[in-house]
Amino acid sequence: MPHIIVRADHPDDVVTHTEWVSRDDFETEHFRAQLAERLAWAVDDAAVCEGQGAGGDRPGGPRP
Numbered sequence: 001m002p003h004i005i006v007r008a009d010h011p012d013d014v015v016t017h018t019e020w021v022s023r024d025d026f027e028t029e030h031f032r033a034q035l036a037e038r039l040a041w042a043v044d045d046a047a048v049c050e051g052q053g054a055g056g057d058r059p060g061g062p063r064p
Contacts (some may be wrong), residue, residue: 001020001021001022002020002021002022003018003019003020003021004018004019004020004021004035004039005017005018005040006015006016006018006039006043006045006046007046008046008049008050009046009050010049010050012049014046014049016041016042016043016045016049017038017039017041017042017045017048019035019038021035054059
């Protein structure tokens, strides 16, 4: 099964998101939108780990 990993380019290789996905998951708009939101948070977190940002302005609002 495909696996999505977002990892900071950092000596510690901090993983900020990992998720298994299937082809069927992408059939609904809800899943696609939620995945995009989770990936945006993970990319923001990875940037913070790399010292590239403050992390306050998250797309889609605060984390649940």
